[in-house]
Amino acid sequence: MTNERLLHVSGSTDSSPLFPPTLRENIKKTMQKIQTKSILRLYWQHIRPYKWSFLAIMIAVLFASGTEIIIPLYYKKFFDLISTASPDQNNQTSILIRIILTIMGFHLFTWVAWRISGFFICWRNPQVIVDLSRSALEVLHKHSHRFFLDHFAGSLVRRVGRLERSFDVLADQLIWKFFPLTIVVIGFVVVLTIRHxxxxxxxxxxxxxxxxxxxxxxxxxxxxxxxxxxxxxxxxxxxxxxxxxxxxxxxxxxxxxxxxxxxxxxxxxxxxxxxxxxxxxxxxxxxxxxxxxxxxxxxxxxxxxxxxxxFTIGDFVLVQGYLVGLFNKLWDFGKLIRHSYEALADASEMVEIMETEPDVIDVRNAKPLDPQDGRIEFRDVYFNFNETRPILKGLNLMIESGEKVGLVGPSGAGKSTIAKLILRLYDIDRGKIIIGNQNIARVTQESLRSQIAVVPQEPILFHRTIMDNLRYGRRDATDNEVIEAAKKAQCHDFISELQDGYNTYVGERGVKLSGGERQRVAIARAILKNVPILVLDEATSSLDSASEALIQTALHDLMEGRTTIVIAHRLSTIMEMDRIVVIDNGRVVDEGTHEQLLKHKKGIYKNLWEIQAGGFLQ
Ligand SMILES: Nc1ncnc2c1ncn2[C@@H]1O[C@H](COP(=O)(O)OP(=O)(O)O)[C@@H](O)[C@H]1O
Ligand SMILES: [Mg+2]
The missing domain is CATH 1.10.287 (Helix Hairpins)
Structure with missing residues (x-):
């Protein structure tokens, strides 16, 4: 393969610098990209608690920069005097020394002013930066499930980092560069204009x-x-x-x-x-x-x-002094613009997300869910991920309190989607989902999710200890309760064999555990959560038959007395459900017990069963 083609494969074919669009377009693009107002508002929200410190910083910088205007004036005086006076005039010498001392005094004053501003910056800047990243985490977690599917975790993490850095850079540029430059330019121009x-x-x-x-x-x-x-x-x-x-x-x-x-x-x-x-x-x-x-x-x-x-000798010194000061400050002006612009652009990526309304939100005056006996009803539910392809088309399903329902159907039929909708990870397009006697769209998301335990198809774990991961099911559980749940979910043995037992770190996303082990951890978590509604989405799909057999008892106990939805690709798991519901093409197409469904001659269930039967009749 040639390099060009390889580059193409890697997603870009650009191999020469593009010439930029016209200046006007550039400016337009620039202005569109940065939402300066929103960014400044966000910064202000985070600076406000420490506004007195930032005021002190500004005043200190104002004084420190002010002396840059005043000191050359004393040098002017000094040189005017020295060029007209002669060394044997005694009082002249003492005047000269007094001028030098005054200049020293101003230098000392400047030194103190910079130290004061430095002190406040060191104290407050890290605080604001940390506050910003904390708000970012909080805002991110308010976003919906769909949002996290649409954005790579890595890219979100980078945006939070950039937001922090952008504040740091912008504060630096404004406080150390832009503000002093403005003061000095105004001061120089005013003083010189008055004189000449x-x-x-x-x-x-x-x-x-x-x-x-x-x-x-x-x-x-x-x-x-x-x-x-x-x-x-x-x-x-x-x-x-x-x-x-x-x-x-x-x-x-x-x-x-x-x-x-x-x-x-x-x-x-x-x-x-x-x-x-x-x-x-x-x-x-x-x-x-x-x-x-x-x-x-x-x-x-x-x-x-x-x-x-x-024009006196002193005037020459004054003009020279001012020019050197000005050149010093102006030399990096281009960098000042670029850094400030980049910082704003960096911040806008995150600010955009912070300003976006999450797509699943609690309605006003949302009430907590009272699951009562855990009855779940789907009433004529329509749902699609995108317009072109409806997933649920008028789904009606009633699950009685304490009933164990198995969902089966071809892959892609929408079974996992049904599980997600009960948890309101997405809002439906039409219809109602009712738990107890409340529409789940009208209750708080937190109360809804706190009443449902889920074992997902592919559990992902935190890179924390196993103990922490298990305890996520119920944060106030004692060590003993956690271990008890782990034993029931057949985790205890493998955890005991790990290097640090329950204190072993499981690696990013839980990679140091096998799929089956992760699933068992997720089951233990659900056991610990101990709530009236249980959703198992292919909860045992990564287990071999031997481990599955071991875990069956635990699952059996877990389901006892709870309204349970079990999605399973292995029909053996489903056989013992009170009722089996067959989903196809976004609707319920058949339902009944295992035996009843097998009697439906041409049913999907019978087909699935026949395909799989070889597997478990052995
Ligand atoms: N986040 C998503 N965005 C777009 N389409 C999705 C998304 N999640 C699932 N789908 C599609 O919805 C259909 C139903 O998915 P799912 O409920 O996971 O099926 P299954 O019955 O196998 O659990 C699938 O065809 C899948 O491609
Ligand atoms: Mg699925």
Whole structure:
């Protein structure tokens, strides 16, 4: 395969830097992407509790920057005096020394002001950052099941990280760069204009021009920077994919292919990086020329004014001092824009999610669910994941209190979906689902879910200890109760053999346990939860027949006295249900006991049974 085709496979065919759309489009895109107002509102919500600290920071920075305007004025005084006085005039020397001491005093004052702002920043910034990430976690958990299916966990985690970092960067840029720059520019221009209007106004005009040019250039450069970041993360993606598959690469001797793929993708990055670095160089060259230009113009005018007798040596020192100060602050102005913009763009990804209304929410005045005896009814329920394909089409199903109902039907018939709808992981399109005598759409989600225990088809565990994972079923359970439940679910033996017993960490998503072990942990959790409604979605599908047989008793006890829905692909599990409901094409097509259903000559159940019978008649 050629590199180009490999790149295509990896999801992108771009191998040369695209030239950006027109400037106007750039600006439009830029403005659309960042929801500055929402971001600032979010930041403000998190800063508000500490607003006095942030005010103190601003005041300290104001004073510290103010001295940058005042100190050159004393130097001016100093040089005016020194250029006119002679060393043998005694009182002149003491005046000079007093000026130097005053300057030292201001330096000391500046030092203190910076320390004060630093102190408050160190104290409050981490607090705000942590608060932001805490709010992010809280908001994320309010989102629906569908939301988490639509977003990769990794990408959500990255967004939270970016939100935190963006606050850090933006606060830095505003407090250390933007605010001091504004104060200093205003101060310099005002002081110079008072002394020599022409010098002050030229400096003002030049600064505005410089800032505009920089802004314009940053807008041109931004799309390239963005693209470079994208190429960079694609290269990282290829690298991590390749490393994740290290064993496969070895087994299939794929090192050459890996090398050439990575070479191609990093080459693309290199080309764009070279281009953006050149742009940056170009911008710096322009900036330097602008600075040399203003220096020359200022000095030229100064000399003219000196000739007219209105410009002193001290004025030269003052103008020079201000120019150097200004150049220092303006040199990185492009970076200031870019970093602030990037920070806003980073934050918008998360802010967008924080501003989105979750798609399953409690209605106003939602009441807690009173499951009463645990009767469940589906009344003419319609549901689809997307418009093109309805999953449930007028499903009617009544499950009496304490009844054990088995759901069967071809794969993809919507059995797991029915389980999810009882838990209101999705809202239905039409109809009603009733528990006890309440419509589940009108009760709080929390109370609904706290009354139903689920053993999902593919349980995922936290990367915490087994004890913690089990106790998630009922957080106030004692160790003994947890162990008791684990014993019933046939977990105790395998847990005891683990390195740290119940304190063993199970790996990300529970990868250190086998599928069957995870399922048993999930069953133990359901046992612990001890609630009136139980949903088992192929709860024993990953168990071998021997373990399943062991667990049957536990399941049997668990179902006792509870309204239970059992979805099983092995009909042997279903046989002992009070009633079996056959689902096909979004509706109930048949129901009855095992024996009754077998008598329905052409029924789906009979078919399924015949296909599987070989399996369990042995
Ligand atoms: N989150 C989803 N988004 C879109 N389609 C889905 C989603 N989950 C399930 N489906 C589709 O809905 C149908 C029913 O799925 P499911 O209820 O899991 O079937 P099963 O009866 O095998 O448990 C399947 O065809 C599946 O492809
Ligand atoms: Mg299923």
């Amino acid at each position: 209007p022409i010098i002050g106004l030229i400096l003002a005009g030049w600064t505005i021009f410089y800032i505009l040019v920089n802004f314009w250039f940053s807008l041109i450069k931004y799309p390239y920077d963005e693209k470079r970041a994208q190429f960079d993360s694609e290269a990282t993606g290829v690298l991590s994919d390749s490393i994740t598959n290290a064993t496969t690469v070895k087994l299939f001797t794929g090192i050459l292919q890996e090398r050439s793929l990575y070479h191609a993708i990093t080459e693309r990055y290199r080309r764009l990086a070279t281009f953006t670095w050149r742009l940056h160089e170009f911008m710096e060259a322009g900036q330097a020329l602008l600075m040399i230009g203003i220096e020359f113009v200022m000095m030229y005018i100064a000399v003219r004014l000196w000739k007219e007798g209105t």
